[in-house]
Amino acid sequence: MSILLAAAASTLVFCAPGYPGAAGDAQPFVDEFAKAAVAAAGWPAGSLSAVYDPTEQGGLAKLGGADAVLAFVPYPFYVEHAAQLHLAPIAQADVVGVGTKEKWSLVSKTGRVTGGPSLAGYTIVSVAGYSPNFVLHSALSAWQVPAGVKVEPVGQILSALRRVASGDQVAALLDQTQSAALPTLPFASDLKVVVQSPEVPVAIIAVVDNRLPAARAKSFQAGLLKLGKGAGEADKLASLKLAGFVMPALPADAPKAPTSK
Amino acid sequence: MRFRATANVTAAAAVSLVMTGCASTQRLPPSTPTPVVRTPADSGTLDQYVATIKANSDRSDHESDGKVRADLAAQSSSMADDCLALNPQAAACQYGKAVATGMEARAHPTQALGLLKSMLQNLDAAEAADPNYDKAGPSRVRALVLIRAPGWPLGPGDTDAGLASARKAVSLQPDYPPNALALAEALSKTGDAKGAHDGYQHALDLAQAAPSGPERDDWIHEAQDGLAKK
Numbered sequence: 001m002s003i004l005l006a007a008a009a010s011t012l013v014f015c016a017p018g019y020p021g022a023a024g025d026a027q028p029f030v031d032e033f034a035k036a037a038v039a040a041a042g043w044p045a046g047s048l049s050a051v052y053d054p055t056e057q058g059g060l061a062k063l064g065g066a067d068a069v070l071a072f073v074p075y076p077f078y079v080e081h082a083a084q085l086h087l088a089p090i091a092q093a094d095v096v097g098v099g100t101k102e103k104w105s106l107v108s109k110t111g112r113v114t115g116g117p118s119l120a121g122y123t124i125v126s127v128a129g130y131s132p133n134f135v136l137h138s139a140l141s142a143w144q145v146p147a148g149v150k151v152e153p154v155g156q157i158l159s160a161l162r163r164v165a166s167g168d169q170v171a172a173l174l175d176q177t178q179s180a181a182l183p184t185l186p187f188a189s190d191l192k193v194v195v196q197s198p199e200v201p202v203a204i205i206a207v208v209d210n211r212l213p214a215a216r217a218k219s220f221q222a223g224l225l226k227l228g229k230g231a232g233e234a235d236k237l238a239s240l241k242l243a244g245f246v247m248p249a250l251p252a253d254a255p256k257a258p259t260s261k
Numbered sequence: 262m263r264f265r266a267t268a269n270v271t272a273a274a275a276v277s278l279v280m281t282g283c284a285s286t287q288r289l290p291p292s293t294p295t296p297v298v299r300t301p302a303d304s305g306t307l308d309q310y311v312a313t314i315k316a317n318s319d320r321s322d323h324e325s326d327g328k329v330r331a332d333l334a335a336q337s338s339s340m341a342d343d344c345l346a347l348n349p350q351a352a353a354c355q356y357g358k359a360v361a362t363g364m365e366a367r368a369h370p371t372q373a374l375g376l377l378k379s380m381l382q383n384l385d386a387a388e389a390a391d392p393n394y395d396k397a398g399p400s401r402v403r404a405l406v407l408i409r410a411p412g413w414p415l416g417p418g419d420t421d422a423g424l425a426s427a428r429k430a431v432s433l434q435p436d437y438p439p440n441a442l443a444l445a446e447a448l449s450k451t452g453d454a455k456g457a458h459d460g461y462q463h464a465l466d467l468a469q470a471a472p473s474g475p476e477r478d479d480w481i482h483e484a485q486d487g488l489a490k491k
Binding site: 155156157158159162177178180181184185239 | 371412413414415418419420421450451
């Protein structure tokens with residue numbers, strides 16, 4: 001009985017700061033995902049609930065709850081909070097139109113930024129701006145970024161790009177979807193991709209603070225890896241724009257996973 | 262008329278993968294579905310068509326049953342098409358089509374992005390025909406779509422353009438509370454917290470000066486919600 005109660009109290013927390021959407025609107029889709037994942041893992045129906053929070057602080061609060069056993073977060077969130085939350089990746093998402101990994105691109109006004117030192121005095125804005133560690137050390141690992149460069153989160157990347165194009169001391173770090181769409185902007189000729197990140201995961205599912213026993217984590221991982229494969233499986237993930245999951249393959253500079261219990 | 266722009270779209274990264282909405286969806290008790298009554302195309306004037314579409318939109322806002330919302334949207338869209346067949350240039354018909362398309366977007370979230378783009382085209386046409394229609398409705402609704410819809414590259418949202426549209430609505434019909442509310446929301450979305458606060462206070466003053474009724478209550482409530490935001 002206690003096992004059942006514990007299972008019923010398990011929650012998968014989705015958190016995607018910087019991306020559009022309200023928790024209420026997303027709830028049916030994360031519910032659907034949890035149901036499919038539980039079935040694939042062979043867990044009892046209803047043994048995992050899911051919740052979505054679009055804000056960093058809201059997501060952190062939910063992940064701090066004892067019931068939060070799993071996190072589904074963008075890689076920048078993982079970089080910023082893996083150590084604090086003791087996140088242990090068990091899978092990385094294969095996102096439709098993106099893949100399992102992506103490169104982030106730093107965009108500046110054409111001719112303005114030529115290397116790390118030329119960023120002095122600049123502000124880097126990004127949907128991942130809530131994660132300075134990701135922006136400065138993962139995405140821009142190829143450059144020595146001067147101290148004092150500010151990193152700011154931005155929800156309205158189009159407005160930010162207008163500022164970049166107009167010559168403000170602003171550079172924008174874009175995800176793969178955004179950078180691929182750059183040519184569609186009427187002021188695209190004023191913008192230039194000046195450096196790209198190494199390939200990094202798009203999003204991670206991780207066990208939170210060892211709250212999931214190793215055997216259950218393994219069965220859930222096995223279930224995730226099966227999702228999206230086989231007849232009719234793709235439909236289960238379509239609403240989340242997911243193609244499936246693969247084993248985590250994190251960059252060498254990624255935060256290290258905690259030791260399992 | 263009160264209009265809620267809604268769009269479910271796909272976000273870009275895996276946790277952005279969640280199909281999400283851009284509307285401040287009202288949580289209301291379920292209402293009892295009532296049969297949809299359709300005005301025959303050959304007997305309705307343009308105003309009758311649009312009045313029915315607006316009534317459907319208001320009812321849809323308060324409707325929790327997705328099937329009923331979808332039926333209302335389909336009926337409204339069909340009526341808007343009939344209206345446009347009678348007079349494709351009429352602001353009323355273009356505006357009605359935009360409102361109906363917004364309802365379709367809410368009812369069919371996976372098609373929302375395309376529907377929202379179509380909606381913006383209808384609003385542009387309505388504005389070109391009569392910018393003061395429904396108390397600057399084309400500019401006001403356009404503003405709400407642009408500030409609430411997901412932005413580039415995922416959707417048509419553009420807060421800068423939304424702010425410009427809201428300013429235009431206010432310049433055309435400054436005393437209409439929904440225009441002031443749209444401007445306050447646009448200022449909030451573009452990061453002007455003080456301007457937004459002042460805007461919500463102004464909207465509240467306008468709403469409190471308006472005649473009593475459910476719309477006035479909604480305006481006051483929305484303004485108070487805006488003022489309560491930090």
